[in-house]
Amino acid sequence: MNEYVERQIVLRWAAPESLRDAYDVVIIGGGGHGLAIAYYLATRHGISKIAVLEQGYIGGGNSGRNTTVIRANYGIPEAVRFYQHSIELYQRLEEETGRWVMHQQKGLLWLAHSELGVRAERARAEVNTACGAKTTFVTPPEIADICPQLDLDGGGSWPVRGASYHAEGATARHDRVVWAYAEGAMQRGVHVCQRTPVVGLLREGDRVVGVETPAGCVHAGVVVAAAGGHVTTIANMAGLRLPIRTHPLQAFVTNHYQQQFDTIVASSDLLFYASQTARGEMLIGAEIDRQPSYAYRAGHRFVQHCAHRAMTLLPFLRDLRILRQWTGVCDMSPDYSPIMGETGIDGFLITTGWGTWGFKAIPAGGEQMARLIAEGETPALIAPFSLDRFARDRTLADRGSAGTH
Ligand SMILES: Cc1cc2nc3c(=O)[nH]c(=O)nc-3n(C[C@H](O)[C@H](O)[C@H](O)COP(=O)(O)OP(=O)(O)OC[C@H]3O[C@@H](n4cnc5c(N)ncnc54)[C@H](O)[C@@H]3O)c2cc1C
Structure with a gap:
């Protein structure tokens, strides 16, 4: 690892007590997906009144534990198109963020x-x-x-x-990808708050309107659960049962x-x-x-x-x-494909079902979820991956491409 480059990254943390009362978007989880959503909201849509709340340290979940393989060789068209777009975003990520993420085509x-x-x-x-x-x-x-x-x-x-x-x-080097997104988001005013677990969701009628943390309540226009393997705990807080194990x-x-x-x-x-x-x-x-x-x-x-x-x-x-x-x-997820987008509960979105394959998806997942939040419409690239596909009997079975089952 090049220590000189390592020192260049500037991460300016928000302290839990400095959190505002309200944000446009609160993202639960400072993994690759949560931070990439914040980054693309800020860079592509000019939305930076965002808090990313992480219970531990950023990249301490699966984003900093994976085997870093990036590929698009999936078995169904919807997945190939999505992951190919992510590959292309990865290829430009160093140029875009100005940070060396050790991307290497092999x-x-x-x-x-x-x-x-x-x-x-x-x-x-x-x-x-x-x-x-x-x-x-x-x-x-x-x-x-x-x-x-x-x-x-x-x-x-x-x-x-x-x-x-x-x-x-x-x-690509996994923690450097996380840091590059975090730094890019923070430079544009996003608050990234470590050691800040979300312990409850605020509800007004059927709508989710914010989160509860040990440091107090934070209101939000939109709450996004990007909590990796802990997503079902967050969904339960909204009364939502996800098809995730x-x-x-x-x-x-x-x-x-x-x-x-x-x-x-x-x-x-x-x-x-x-x-x-x-x-x-x-x-x-x-x-x-x-x-x-x-x-x-x-x-x-x-x-x-x-x-x-x-x-x-x-x-x-x-x-x-x-x-x-x-x-x-x-x-x-039961069909080995991700779940992104609306949940049927107003104000509450998810990005999950990343299982053993979600590192490669961080750029495209973040970019597309940011578009959904900013524009209010699910982009075509991720529309097939909506949660309601299970109720509609439109699953995207691709177990043979997971490589881990
Ligand atoms: C051993 C291993 C190998 C893998 N290999 C690959 C691979 O080669 N290629 C690939 O594409 N994928 C791989 N993956 C999968 C990939 O790592 C994940 O799919 C991806 O990192 C998911 O990112 P995420 O941001 O959704 O989740 P995470 O990185 O897990 O981030 C979620 C964050 O949410 C936080 N959180 C949870 N609950 C709360 C709460 N209540 N309040 C606040 N914060 C909370 C967690 O602390 C965590 O930091 C692998 C995974 C593992 C474990």
């Missing part, structure tokens, strides 16, 4: 180990191409050229039969690997994905814990299973050691 291999898998990856490439994402089907010799460290025999059990190759797959997701990094591992590799059959960090560590993630919970515990069983599967395809991992392991709690 390409992503999504491996197939069976005839069925090959068909699925061919279909993914077709859907992606039709919807504007750069994905092609590649054969085993081509895969060997892209990622020479892969054992194409898969340890004799999981032979690599092909893959979809998503050229614009990328990574919170599941822990773990990840780990190894010590430094000297060779260049330039690509992101994912196998949805073996349920793991790997990339190399700027420090040279191998960063590995896998499936969610099956049991819903809010537990941040990280366990040996996970590391053992996940490392075993990863070593099947990447045998060099055997020579590395695990340095750190951690957990986040993910807001999983």
Whole structure:
């Protein structure tokens, strides 16, 4: 990490006692999504009478715990278009914010180990191409050229039969993304208040008109819940039951690997994905814990299973050691797609269902939610992801693209 660049970021916090009585918008949650909404409201719509209330520290939720993969190689058109837009916003984010978020385009291999898998990856490439994402089907010799460290025999059990190759797959430093949005929003007058939990919602009739914090009540024209794995607690305060379950997701990094591992590799059959960090560590993630919970515990069983599967395809991992392991709690939706927009309760919006895939969506999710708040109409790009899709039987099933289930 470059300490010089690190010192350039200027975060001017609002103290809880300095909060105003009323704001145009109060955002619950100082993760990537909450801060990006504030940033785009201020930069695109001139709305800066905004408070972002964070119970801990910004980026302390999933936005600072993820494996930083950015991609748009989803399986359904609505998702591909949305995530492709987010990829493009990420590509311009450093220029836009003037902050180095360590964005790096690496390409992503999504491996197939069976005839069925090959068909699925061919279909993914077709859907992606039709919807504007750069994905092609590649054969085993081509895969060997892209990622020479892969054992194409898969340890004799999981032979690599092909893959979809998503050229614009990328990574970015997660906490720097959060800080860039926070700084940009604060520079335009947004109040970002840490250690300020929302403990209740203010109601007037059917309308949500503000929030309660230990430091007092704050009124708002619009309240947005961007609370990650804790969203159901906030929704309950509004009397709203969301189709969300919170599941822990773990990840780990190894010590430094000297060779260049330039690509992101994912196998949805073996349920793991790997990339190399700027420090040279191998960063590995896998499936969610099956049991819903809010537990941040990280366990040996996970590391053992996940490392075993990863070593099947990447045998060099055997020579590395695990340095750190951690957990986040993910807001999983039943169809593996996000939920953005209106809730049916006046004055109360949500951005949730980001599960194990929401880091890549921070720019587009923030930008589109800001448009909805400023213009009062749901933008076409996020209209399919509304909460009422479940009542209308218009779910957006895309489990095969989550890579973590
Ligand atoms: C291990 C792991 C790996 C992942 N890998 C990837 C990946 O490679 N690519 C990808 O796209 N996504 C990935 N994700 C998912 C991604 O991290 C999340 O979807 C994304 O960060 C969600 O952002 P958010 O702003 O909605 O939530 P968060 O970042 O969790 O922010 C929500 C914030 O709300 C705060 N909050 C909650 N309740 C309250 C309250 N009552 N009052 C005030 N504040 C409150 C929390 O403290 C938190 O800071 C991964 C997640 C994990 C855990």
